[in-house]
Amino acid sequence: MxxxxxxxxxxxxxxxxxxxxxxxxxxxxxxxxxxxxxxxxxxxxxxxxxxxxxxxxxxxxxxxxxxxxxxxxxxxxxxxxxxxxxxxxxxxxxxxxxxxxxxxxxxxxxxxxxxxxxxxxxxxxxxxxxxxxxxxxxxxxNAVSPFNGTFSGEGVTLSLQASGKAISGTLIFNGSQFPLTASSSGKDLRGNFNASGNSYPFSARLSGNKMKFSTGGTTYSLHKTGQESRTAGLPSNPLRQRAPxxxxxxxxxxxxxxxxxxxxxxxxxxxx
The missing domain is CATH 2.40.128 (Lipocalin)
Known part of the structure; x- marks a missing residue:
């Protein structure tokens, strides 16, 4: 590893x-x-x-x-x-x-x-x-990133926050939570999540409210739930600036x- x-x-x-x-x-x-x-x-x-x-x-x-x-x-x-x-x-x-x-x-x-x-x-x-x-x-x-929000499906939940192209959040699988970071480019997302001291890569592609999330050779189909992000309790991003x-x-x-x-x-x- x-x-x-x-x-x-x-x-x-x-x-x-x-x-x-x-x-x-x-x-x-x-x-x-x-x-x-x-x-x-x-x-x-x-x-x-x-x-x-x-x-x-x-x-x-x-x-x-x-x-x-x-x-x-x-x-x-x-x-x-x-x-x-x-x-x-x-x-x-x-x-x-x-x-x-x-x-x-x-x-x-x-x-x-x-x-x-x-x-x-x-x-x-x-x-x-x-x-x-x-x-x-x-x-x-004031632009809202399409990656902001919660995406769920097939036992996987992603709660994401975006600041420009930088994405942070949490991956939830089988009741366990794993922090993640990523970078967006258009409708594509690339990043890593951390589990047990190790970092694992993932990619995702957004199409409307649907997302294809791929990691470890497996692809999951997720959809946006419209619920508030579960990362709301995490420390706020210091780069997220309020409109002057x-x-x-x-x-x-x-x-x-x-x-x-x-x-x-x-x-x-x-x-x-």
């Missing part, structure tokens, strides 16, 4: 209203946190596949594998013992790298600068204004330059 391990990004992000950019992600990007440089290498295939790695100054590497859809890159970040979900897109001339750890509804972001390869990004947003393009998973908004009051100014958050960590060791730690 692959032992569960979490990838944690220990930093806050600076959030401002600006256009979102799209382009080919192939290239090398860097970010200096004051004590070390993080290097992000990405390769986008002609078919939309996205691969790469995040490398620290100590040689520690996090592998990236995913795809590009509607100008947004997303997939799984992993080492040999565990995984998390990542998303990338161009924003304000920078590459925003967003990571959400396993078994959590919390995500963090880093801004990288392209230093080699690839073509310049092109704007797909509305320019600098009072709102951010709706594809930004960190932006507030009319005329209220947004408050930018201050970036804390601390690097990603796995099992308490940051990617910038020096090797012994």
């Amino acid at each position: 692959i032992k569960k391990r979490y990838i944690v990004l220990m930093f806050l992000f600076q959030f401002a209203t600006m256009a979102v950019y799209a382009g080919n992600y192939t290239g090398t990007y860097t970010m200096n946190n004051g004590s070390a440089t993080l290097t992000l290498k990405l390769n986008q295939g002609a078919d939309g596949t996205l691969t790469g790695e995040l490398v620290g100054s100590n040689g520690y590497r996090i592998s990236l594998k995913g795809e590009v859809a509607d100008g947004i890159g997303e997939g799984t970040a992993s080492d040999s013992k565990g995984s998390a979900f990542f998303e990338v897109h161009f924003e304000g001339g920078k590459l925003l790298f967003y990571l959400m750890e396993q078994n959590s509804d919390q995500g963090r972001s880093l801004y990288f600068t392209r230093v080699g390869g690839g073509a310049p990004a092109r704007s797909i947003g509305v320019g600098i204004s009072g709102t951010v393009a709706s594809r930004n998973p960190l932006a507030g908004g 009051a009319p005329g209220a100014a947004q408050r930018p958050m201050v970036t804390q330059s601390v690097a990603p960590a796995m099992n308490g060791r940051t990617i910038t730690d020096r090797q012994a």
Whole structure:
């Protein structure tokens, strides 16, 4: 069994209203946190596949594998013992790298600068204004995700909460509850649920109020029950923002330059 391990990004992000950019992600990007440089290498295939790695100054590497859809890159970040979900897109001339750890509804972001390869990004947003393009998973908004709610069928129940493309919730099977995290792309969902200290992948596809949920080679047919989510009692997602009051100014958050960590060791730690 692959032992569960979490990838944690220990930093806050600076959030401002600006256009979102799209382009080919192939290239090398860097970010200096004051004590070390993080290097992000990405390769986008002609078919939309996205691969790469995040490398620290100590040689520690996090592998990236995913795809590009509607100008947004997303997939799984992993080492040999565990995984998390990542998303990338161009924003304000920078590459925003967003990571959400396993078994959590919390995500963090880093801004990288392209230093080699690839073509310049092109704007797909509305320019600098009072709102951010709706594809930004960190932006507030009133749109309701079709994945919000409870889906049941064939002995399986999924209670889901969505914040942008990030999904968290609970899987209930034979009376046992298992926390899950996932990332959505259109009507598709990919993620992992955790049971007895192990992480298991699953996928799902939504069609109206019906869902096909697949894991371990088995597919279950679920339907939306219309009941309140059973995850209502879980800690609220800190990224779920309330719509600002009319005329209220947004408050930018201050970036804390601390690097990603796995099992308490940051990617910038020096090797012994």
